[in-house]
Amino acid sequence: MSTLTTEGTVGLGIRRISASKKPDTTTKQYPELAILVDISSCIGCKACEAACQQWHDLTPPIMTPEEVVQRRIAGYQSHPDLRHDLFMLMKFNEGESEGRFVWFITKYQCMHCAEPGCLIACPSPGAVIQYQNGIVDFDHSKCIGCKMCLVGCPFDVPRFDANNKPWKCNFCIDRVTAGLEPACVKTCPTQCLTFGFKEDMVEKGKKIVQSLKERGYKNATLYDPPGVGGTGYIYVLPHGDKVKEYNLPENPRVDASIGLWKGPLKVLGSIAIWGALLGAFLQLILWGPIKVLGGKEEDKEG
Amino acid sequence: MDIERFSATDRILHWVTAIAFLYCMLSGIGIAYPKFHWMLTLLGGGEFARWLHPWAGAVFSVGAILMILKWSRDMVMKGEDWLWLMRIKAYISGRHEDLPEVGKFNGGQKLYSWVVFLSAVIFFLSGLPMWFPENFSIGLVRWSVVVHEITFIVATFFTVIHIYMGTIGVPGSIWGMIGGKVSETWARFHHPRWFREVRGE
Numbered sequence: 001m002s003t004l005t006t007e008g009t010v011g012l013g014i015r016r017i018s019a020s021k022k023p024d025t026t027t028k029q030y031p032e033l034a035i036l037v038d039i040s041s042c043i044g045c046k047a048c049e050a051a052c053q054q055w056h057d058l059t060p061p062i063m064t065p066e067e068v069v070q071r072r073i074a075g076y077q078s079h080p081d082l083r084h085d086l087f088m089l090m091k092f093n094e095g096e097s098e099g100r101f102v103w104f105i106t107k108y109q110c111m112h113c114a115e116p117g118c119l120i121a122c123p124s125p126g127a128v129i130q131y132q133n134g135i136v137d138f139d140h141s142k143c144i145g146c147k148m149c150l151v152g153c154p155f156d157v158p159r160f161d162a163n164n165k166p167w168k169c170n171f172c173i174d175r176v177t178a179g180l181e182p183a184c185v186k187t188c189p190t191q192c193l194t195f196g197f198k199e200d201m202v203e204k205g206k207k208i209v210q211s212l213k214e215r216g217y218k219n220a221t222l223y224d225p226p227g228v229g230g231t232g233y234i235y236v237l238p239h240g241d242k243v244k245e246y247n248l249p250e251n252p253r254v255d256a257s258i259g260l261w262k263g264p265l266k267v268l269g270s271i272a273i274w275g276a277l278l279g280a281f282l283q284l285i286l287w288g289p290i291k292v293l294g295g296k297e298e299d300k301e302g
Numbered sequence: 303m304d305i306e307r308f309s310a311t312d313r314i315l316h317w318v319t320a321i322a323f324l325y326c327m328l329s330g331i332g333i334a335y336p337k338f339h340w341m342l343t344l345l346g347g348g349e350f351a352r353w354l355h356p357w358a359g360a361v362f363s364v365g366a367i368l369m370i371l372k373w374s375r376d377m378v379m380k381g382e383d384w385l386w387l388m389r390i391k392a393y394i395s396g397r398h399e400d401l402p403e404v405g406k407f408n409g410g411q412k413l414y415s416w417v418v419f420l421s422a423v424i425f426f427l428s429g430l431p432m433w434f435p436e437n438f439s440i441g442l443v444r445w446s447v448v449v450h451e452i453t454f455i456v457a458t459f460f461t462v463i464h465i466y467m468g469t470i471g472v473p474g475s476i477w478g479m480i481g482g483k484v485s486e487t488w489a490r491f492h493h494p495r496w497f498r499e500v501r502g503e
């Protein structure tokens with residue numbers, strides 16, 4: 001349906017494209033990639049945030065002290081929210097667990113869902129692409145700027161520039177394609193971030209969860225939400241019973257309204273509109289136009 | 303002799319509303335159905351069509367509301383109109399003797415005017431959150447899309463029929479909206495009671 005011209009897409013292999021027929025994925029298969037975020041070894045240094053901005057040449061405005069007070073943001077967080085020129089953000093939330101103070105830290109960016117709500121909701125053929133390796137990215141040349149990707153995203157991720165084009169973490173697809181690890185992973189000083197095949201990352205995450213449990217974090221979990229088919233960013237959460245405190249949705253899934261809109265309502269709309277056209281055509285060929293006096297005296301008076 | 307059916311104000315209102323609606327309908331189809339994405343090219347390109355759609359929608363909504371304010375007295379549905387609608391098969395198959403006598407508008411036209419009015423309100427209320435999704439709660443935006451789509455299906459169904467009847471289906475009607483005058487024969491045949499009223503009979 002759409003003609004993809006993005007350089008390198010064929011090389012990477014495409015799993016899915018917005019508003020288009022599903023590509024035949026039997027020819028070329030790539031293993032899924034993932035980034036494991038082990039919150040238990042995150043020191044909140046925000047080096048990843050800086051690296052992300054540096055690699056992508058982003059210069060989001062720095063918050064003024066007044067803004068910090070006004071928005072009631074824990075002083076350590078650098079921006080209130082993601083922006084079109086800020087693809088990832090370390091979020092900080094002060095809370096407690098079992099009577100002890102806990103700093104809930106999350107790395108917040110696109111999750112690279114296996115079932116991406118952004119792609120499912122997008123009406124423009126080719127504007128959202130999911131590669132075989134699981135990376136979800138936009139093609140601005142095909143995007144019509146309708147913001148439906150934000151409406152479909154269960155993680156509230158895409159942000160829009162002045163022309164209504166969406167921006168988000170693209171998994172450093174340029175680096176990954178060149179065989180490098182993503183910028184944020186490369187820079188992480190504690191090995192809180194690891195990049196590799198999804199299978200290996202899940203295994204590694206499970207091991208960390210196990211050792212956390214042995215050290216007394218009995219609610220530790222691996223966050224890889226099945227509601228969206230799993231994600232390309234997976235998290236080891238030491239306090240797995242407090243997913244919300246980490247600013248992560250508890251059971252994210254593509255909203256039922258999106259399925260209704262893209263499924264049954266499209267079929268119903270086609271039937272109604274083609275049906276009306278067919279009905280009009282049948283009237284025409286069965287009985288003909290409704291002429292004055294059945295067409296008999298038209299000449300005399302009309 | 304021709305008689306006036308729609309004043310200049312009526313005609314301007316109708317065409318502003320109709321053209322805005324058509325733009326919304328065609329760009330909406332292009333956005334909603336990937337197979338018809340190419341239509342957006344004819345409407346100025348995807349980006350432009352998506353930009354103009356809500357503005358055209360606003361024009362349509364205002365126009366439709368003004369129109370119903372002006373025409374509402376003629377559009378009130380009465381018992382005879384429901385009867386007319388129930389016997390619509392007689393109308394489209396040319397057996398007009400089986401139908402109740404019609405005034406300025408028949409049951410089908412009255413029903414369509416209310417569909418347009420209601421859709422103008424619902425399109426606008428559901429379109430607004432879709433226009434500015436960052437300023438509304440995400441749940442409201444998501445269900446607005448569903449409501450917008452259902453309204454689109456109903457309004458487009460009726461509009462296809464409306465356009466057919468106005469052009470090919472009922473020869474002579476179009477002159478009521480182009481130039482504003484219809485022939486006496488046409489008026490007497492399709493809207494006999496209105497014809498007598500105009501004549502002061």
Ligand code: HEM
Nearest residue numbers: 146326327330334356359360363425426429430432433454
């Ligand atoms: C009255 C004011 C209106 C406003 C403010 C409005 C606003 C919008 C917006 C912002 C969208 C973008 C969503 C997207 O790109 O997917 C949209 C989509 C759409 N609109 Fe409207 N609109 C209005 C009227 C209409 C009318 C009159 C029609 C048709 C007769 C219409 C039919 C559609 C359709 C079919 C879609 C596509 C939905 C989909 O993707 O399935 N709208 N509208």
Ligand code: SF4
Nearest residue numbers: 110111113117118153
């Ligand atoms: S997190 Fe949102 S933007 Fe990222 S892939 Fe999932 S649905 Fe798309």
Ligand code: SF4
Nearest residue numbers: 122143144146147149
């Ligand atoms: S704004 Fe998002 S949903 Fe709309 S066309 Fe662009 S990528 Fe697709």
Ligand code: SF4
Nearest residue numbers: 052169171172182184
């Ligand atoms: S993968 Fe790349 S784009 Fe995504 S957060 Fe890390 S550095 Fe930023």
